[in-house]
Amino acid sequence: MSKLLDTIDMEKLHEGILDVLSDGIYVSDASGKTLKVNKMYEQLTGLKREEIIGKFVTDLRNQGSFDVVLNPEIVSTGQKKSSVQVTKEGRRVILNGYPVFDESGKVALVVTFVRDVTLLCQLKDQIANQQEVIDKFREVQHRDKKMQKSTVVYESQEMVKLINLLDKVAKTDATVLLLGETGAGKDVLCRLIHEHSQRKNEPFFKVDCSTIPESLIESELFGYESGAFSGANTKGKPGLFEMADKGTLFLDEIGELPLLMQSKLLRALQDQELIRVGSTKVRKFDVRFIAATNKDLEEEVKHGRFRSDLYYRLRVAVLQIPPLRERRGDILPLIRFFSEKYNAKYRKEVTYTNEVCKTFENYKWPGNVREMDNFIQSLIVTCEQETLDVSDLPHYMLRDAFNMDQSATMIDNNKTLDELMSDYEKNLIKKALDAHGSVAKVAKLLKVDRTTIFRKAKKYSLL
Known part of the structure; x- marks a missing residue:
């Protein structure tokens, strides 16, 4: 026992x-x-x-x-x-x-x-989620460091005045509202403000309000907590306000922001506080806001599409960027800048005749600097010779150039209307024939019958 x-x-x-x-x-x-x-x-x-x-x-x-x-x-x-x-x-x-x-x-x-390891795995997932945010932040920093400082090319008096004002505004922490047509350079000037500010070593984030679906704007800006909505990250996610803390947040195309979000943005601007979607916890942040739009916000306010209180809160420092057609002194300097940039990139040495440069100056550039950037890149990529002539330019550009050139000629000559019209027609057809070399192409450009161009060319002894 x-x-x-x-x-x-x-x-x-x-x-x-x-x-x-x-x-x-x-x-x-x-x-x-x-x-x-x-x-x-x-x-x-x-x-x-x-x-x-x-x-x-x-x-x-x-x-x-x-x-x-x-x-x-x-x-x-x-x-x-x-x-x-x-x-x-x-x-x-x-x-x-x-x-x-x-x-x-x-x-x-x-x-x-x-x-x-359930808790350990949860912590690991949370760390991975935070690491994703850190990686995104570092990627932005790395990208910004790799990029040269924003280059603003200008010689016109209009831009000299604007840049002087920008320098003064940048040194403050005031909210900035950039106004101007699409492609006028709002993005570049925004980065220039950040680079000249006391926050230049802090993060810079840009959000295009016109590209984010309305249902996601709030979560993108303010972030969200775990389980805030169907399909949300189970660990939650910080928004751009938090990610840009101590730095600058650029709200591009702010005129496209829905009215409900305008109200929430106003509170965030005033209080520098946010509440994530699905949370009740108030979080503080410190961000310098720069907004931009190509819309007339005063008209938007009149029609009830933009909150007046937000508009007045944004227009602390307003910078109006003139379109390229109103600062023609910048056209050739910008042409040189983009030509050097893309010649170096594609290992070419493309140059232009004086007639081409004159055409560039007379063209209206409705898409402003962005149009010029893309146009010069396309021109250099597709050209087969080193020196480009007007015959290498698109029809729409020549038409604008002819109109500008002939308008100037009319003002300078004391002739009768019939004489002016005949001179205009003769010069227009001559330049078109010189540029394109054939009656058929000129007829297509001017949208008339081939026989009409042939008859008028004979009349003016151009053939």
Whole structure:
């Protein structure tokens, strides 16, 4: 009896030792039969001793008690092994299995230490989410550092005055409203403001209000908490206000912002506070705002499409960028700048005749600097010769140039209307023939019959 009692006491002693361990313990024999588990294992997995003792690990796996077992491989190889296991309750635990050998050197038991990694995995996911934000921030910083400082090319008096005003405004922390036509250079001037400000070493973010779907604008700007809406990141996400903290946020095309978001933006501008979507916690931020639009905001306010209080809050420092056609002194300097840029990029040495340069000056550039940038790049990419003549220019550009040139001629000459009209027609046809070399092309350009051009060219002795 005493020996049996000693055995029972030793068994309880073993169980007591296992139960005080902070790790879950799972002991199985070489056949895979479950021999012992401790209390911590029950707590970690939700599996009770009576459910698993005496059962084989492979059967338990097949029943769905858990999805991974280590015993067969450890018995086969005699090597320790680790893995992550998901229990039937969806809890993730990490398994570290070790072989226990008998006197003959064969695996007799497998002892597996079980640790809860559900919380660890959650923290890892949160860290990964934050790392994504950090990586995005660093990518923006890296991109901005790689980029040369914003280059503003100008010689006109209009732009000299504007840049002088910009320098004064940039040194303050005032909200700036940039007004101007599409392609006039609002983006470049915004970056110039940031580079000349006290926040120049802090982040710069741009958001185009016209490209973000209305349903996503709030979450993009203010961020959201976990489970804020269907399809949201389960860890939540900071918005651009938070990501631009201490730096500058450029709200491009602010005239496209929906009225509801205008109200929320106004509060953010005034209080420098935000509440993420799905949260009640107020977060402070410190951001310098620059807004831009090609719309007439006063007209938008009159028609109820833009909040008057937001408009007055934005127009602290207003910079009006004149279109390119109103600052013709900048046209040739910009042409030289873009030509040098794309000649270097595509390893070419394209130049222009004086007639081409004159055409550039007379053209209206309705798309402003952006149109010129894309046009010069296209011209250099597609040209086959080093010196471009007017014959290499598109028809619409020549038409504008002819109109400008002939208007100037009319003003300078004291002739009758009939004489002026004849001169205009003669010069127009002559330049078109010189540029395109054929009656058919000129007829197509001027949208008339081929016979009409032929007859008029004969009349003016151009053929």
